[in-house]
Amino acid sequence: MLTPTFWEIHSGLEREGPGDEASLMRALAMTEGLPAEPRILDLGCGPGAQTLSLLKHTAGTVTAVDTHQPFLDDLMSRARDAGVADRVTTSDASMADLPFEDESFDLIWSEGAIYFIGLPEGLAAWRRLLRPGGWIAVTEPCWLKPREALPQGALDNWAEYPAMATVQELEAVPARAGYRLAGSFVLPPAAWEAYYGPMQARVDVVRARHAGDAAALAEVARHQAEIDAYRAFGDCFSYLFLVMQRPA
Incomplete structure (x- = not known):
């Protein structure tokens, strides 16, 4: 259960x-033949950084989906500020x-969201939503080294996601899903810094705010451990951007 300190x-x-506008643009450039005003579905949108970038770099409309209403509220506030x-x-x-x-x-x-239901499962479930010839772009956690070469600290950091695969294994999944x-x-290091840089600033603020609160500090420590694991083992794991087309 996510704690109040988490939020x-x-x-x-x-x-x-992890993500940044440069990576989004690189992936978007692979989606050849999109309509002039594409209908876009952003799944697990969070507060919507990529949603706003999609609106910036296309003339389309976006349906943004998340299960945390405050994220959707933040997204709409930012969309109003941006005039979109x-x-x-x-x-x-x-x-x-x-x-x-x-x-x-x-x-x-x-x-950064499809892993909540699994890459093969998500690709299979979402395929029906795409028009023939439509596109799907996702990021999925991946190992950058063979499993036998991974240090224990990297494995421990991703212990809750045993399905995590190597780049080569992930690149074989789309064809099996049609x-x-x-x-x-x-994803490059800049995409991770775009996430963990602001998070570190928030962790520092919350740590100082809750000094002496053991439960809050335990949540702070979990976040700090996640950031530290990337700093220590970022050469072992990342996210892979996969851009796929449903055959016409």
Whole structure:
């Protein structure tokens, strides 16, 4: 169960996982043949950093989905500030049970979220939502080294996700799910710093605010351990951006 201190740390962050605009643009450039005004579904949108970038770099509309209403509220506030609120619709829904009609979207986007239901499972479940010839782009945690070469600290950091695979293993998944893999790339360090830099600042503030509160400090310590693990073992793991097309 997520604690109040968890939400205190994450409140106000622009993104809920590694990513940056340069990586988004690189992935978006692989989606050849999108309509001039694509219908985009952003799954696990969080507070919507990538949602706003998709609106910036396309003339389309975005349906943004998350199960944490405050994230959706933050997204709409930022969309209003950016003058694009009329192109965003939010939906408080589960990625595993989406209330949309078949072939409703030209592009499905999901950064740092599909692993909650599993990459093969997500690709299979979401395929019906894409029009024939439509695109899907996701980021998925990956090992950058063979498992036998991974230090124990890196393995411990991802112990709760035993399905985590290597780059080569992940690149084989789309074809089995009925997609054509257009391209893939590993997120660069800048995409991680865009997430962990602001998080570290929040962790420092919350640590000072709750000095002496053992329960709050335990949550702070969990976040600090996650950040420290990336600093120590960032050469062992990352996220892989996969860009795929549903065959026409």
